[in-house]
Amino acid sequence: MTTRDRLRMHLVQALTRSDSPDVREHIQAALCEWENLPPTPLVECPVCGRVGLPERIVCHDCDAE
């Protein structure tokens, strides 16, 4: 799950758990902004050259380690 996915999940859960119309309005607006986010850019591992999502590259099993 990417950072974007987690962000959206938290917003959706906040939306479903709020009884306040004011709060729901702000969360709806936040979800609309989320839709406008640019796609997560891919990064390249400086060691092995593998390309992927930033969190995947940070965590991956690098052959050169």
Ligand SMILES: [Zn+2]
């Ligand atoms: Zn690597």
